[in-house]
Amino acid sequence: MKLQLHSVAGGGSVDVSEAAFGKEFNEPLVHQVVTAYLARRRSGTKAQKTRAQVRGGGAKPFRQKGTGRARAGTIRSPIWVGGGRTFAATPRKFAQKVNQKMYRGAMRALLSELVRQGRLNVVKEVSVDSPKTRKVVELLKSYELSNVLIVVEAFDEHLYLAARNLPNVDVLPVSALDPVSLLRRESVLMTVAAVRVLEEKLG
16 A cells, blocks of 8 residues: 655655555554553552551550540541551552554554544654754644654654654654554654554564
8 A cells, every 4th residue: 555755845655564554443452452551651559558557556545435435446547537548559560461463453553543544644754953943843844743743763862852842742763652652642753764664563
């Protein structure tokens, strides 16, 4: 299949693998993979103390009878201020299992859907000669893009530094591309070299 090659000077086309960019959109699979990816980013370190873990409370605070108050055996009861938690949260892992076949399938489905919606823009190369934000702004203006993910073949320090001050622009090497990144922005600007790497991985 062919994709339009965007260029300031003029158009063109580039041949891409239908196995990577021409699949049907599988919403349940994409949902499962994205949910698993976001779950793995959770630290899972939340912790609270039960009545057994809170310091103090060894002595009975007052006698059993005669005070008129409700009986109490410890000041660390969950119903007391400063007491333990009844159902205390403990650190846990939120990771969900996603095998390689599912991950690749979700990436194929997302890339294919971006192509169908006209949100995937392929260009020969994306580069700036100095780490200046103005350079990236001018570059994106020439392609009429604003809220965009830029995908390049390898990490480009000048491009990364020039774009990191823009709130609606992300720059990623193709090796770090993931489903959530593809969904975050309205459009994707991808180099031909990055497309070839994806074809090799997903084709």
